[in-house]
Amino acid sequence: MSATQAPPAPGRSGRAGRLRRHRGALLIAVALVAAVGVVLWTSGEERTHARLDPANPDADGARAVARVLEDQGVDLSVARGAAELERTEAGAGTTVVVTSTQSLGRSTLDRLLDHAGSARLVLVDPGVAVTDELGLGAGGSTDPLGSGREADCDDPLFDGLTIEADSGLSYPGSGCFGDGDGRALLVAHDDVLLFGAGDALANDQVLRADNAAVALRLLGQDQRLVWYVPAVEDLVAQDEVSLGSLVPDWIAPAIWLLALTVLGLVLWRGRRLGPLATEPMPVVVKAIETTLSRGRLYRRAGDREHAAQALRRAARDRAAERLRLGASTDPRTLVRDVARHVGRTEAEVDALIGPHAPAPATDTALIALATRLAELDREVRRT
Numbered sequence: 001m002s003a004t005q006a007p008p009a010p011g012r013s014g015r016a017g018r019l020r021r022h023r024g025a026l027l028i029a030v031a032l033v034a035a036v037g038v039v040l041w042t043s044g045e046e047r048t049h050a051r052l053d054p055a056n057p058d059a060d061g062a063r064a065v066a067r068v069l070e071d072q073g074v075d076l077s078v079a080r081g082a083a084e085l086e087r088t089e090a091g092a093g094t095t096v097v098v099t100s101t102q103s104l105g106r107s108t109l110d111r112l113l114d115h116a117g118s119a120r121l122v123l124v125d126p127g128v129a130v131t132d133e134l135g136l137g138a139g140g141s142t143d144p145l146g147s148g149r150e151a152d153c154d155d156p157l158f159d160g161l162t163i164e165a166d167s168g169l170s171y172p173g174s175g176c177f178g179d180g181d182g183r184a185l186l187v188a189h190d191d192v193l194l195f196g197a198g199d200a201l202a203n204d205q206v207l208r209a210d211n212a213a214v215a216l217r218l219l220g221q222d223q224r225l226v227w228y229v230p231a232v233e234d235l236v237a238q239d240e241v242s243l244g245s246l247v248p249d250w251i252a253p254a255i256w257l258l259a260l261t262v263l264g265l266v267l268w269r270g271r272r273l274g275p276l277a278t279e280p281m282p283v284v285v286k287a288i289e290t291t292l293s294r295g296r297l298y299r300r301a302g303d304r305e306h307a308a309q310a311l312r313r314a315a316r317d318r319a320a321e322r323l324r325l326g327a328s329t330d331p332r333t334l335v336r337d338v339a340r341h342v343g344r345t346e347a348e349v350d351a352l353i354g355p356h357a358p359a360p361a362t363d364t365a366l367i368a369l370a371t372r373l374a375e376l377d378r379e380v381r382r383t
Helices: 008-022 023-043 065-072 080-086 106-116 128-134 211-219 252-270 287-301 306-324 329-340 346-353 363-382
Strands: 075-080 092-100 120-124 141-146 167-172 175-178 182-191 194-195 224-229
Touching: 008 080, 023 194, 023 211, 065 075, 065 211, 075 128, 092 106, 106 128, 106 194, 141 194, 287 306, 306 346, 329 346, 329 363, 346 363
Parallel strands: 075 224, 092 120, 092 224, 120 194
Antiparallel strands: 141 167, 167 182, 175 182, 182 194
C-alpha cells in the first residue's frame, strides 16, 4: 500500500456490505410500501359498476370521459337519484347529461325536465318508455356502427367527426350522424338532445375514431356539467319501466347460453327415427308365453300381493263356471257354495279364494297358495 493512500474506514465499508447483502429485501419492502400507498390513494375514490357511470373504471364505464372533462376545466357534479339532483343547481350555462335512462320513469322524467329548466339536457340511449313520454312517438332502432358513421350535418360542432362503436340507437328526425333513412344518432327534440351512441362514451371505446372529440364537444360546451344517474328507488307505483332495467346485465346472455346448452343436449341425446319396420298382422302370441312373461314381471317387481290376487281371481272364475253360478256371483255366495260342494268349511275356502284373504309374505308361501288353489280346482271338477 502506498504511503499517500489512507485505508478505508471500517464503518463505511461495513455499511456498504450490509446494503449489498440485503438489497433484494430492501427492494421488496419499497415495492410493498408503494403498493400500499397506491391502494390507500385510490381507496377513497367512489367506484361503481353501472354502465356509463362516471365512477365506473371498467370497460363499460365512463370514468375516462369524466376525468378528461375535469382536466379541461369543466365543473363536474354527479347526482345519484332524483333527490340529489334537486339539490344540485341547474340552469343557464349548465349541461345535464343522463345515463342509465332505462331507470327513468314518468315521475322521474317530469322532475328532471322541471329541474333542468333552461339547462342543456342530453339523454344517452333513451328507450321506448322515455321517447314516448317525450312525445317522440317511437323508440330508437338498433344500428350497427362498427364501420363508423360520419356527422354529415349542418352543426359545425360535429362537422368532420366520425363515430365508431359496437352498436347504437338511431332516432327519427333530422340530426347528426344520420343513417340516410330519416334517423340519426344525435337528434334534438323539444330542447332535449337524444344521443344514441352511448357506447362511444365507454372507457374501452372512447378512443375509437373521433369518439373522444364527440364526447368532449357534446358534454363540454358549458362550464358546468351535472351527470345525473337515475335510481330505480325513485320510481312510484304508476311509473312504467322495462323489465330489462330491473334485472342485471348478465341475465340476457345467461338465458341465451342456457337455451343453446339445452338445444345442444337435445341434439346430442336425442334419438333419430329410423325406417319403419313392417310386421305381418295379426301377431300370434302363445298363451304360455304371456303367462310366463307376466310371472317374470311379478317376480322381478316382488309384487306377491298382485300375483296372489290374480291366482285367486282365476280360481273364483273357474269355480263359478264349473258350478254354473254366473260371472257376477257375489264372492261370499261363491265361497259358501264351493265349501258345500267340496265338503270343506267356509273359513278354509275363504282363506283360499276370498277377495279379502291375506297376501303371502314370502315366495314360498305364494307357491304353496298356488298349489292349494290347484287342489281346490281339482276337487271342484271331480265333484
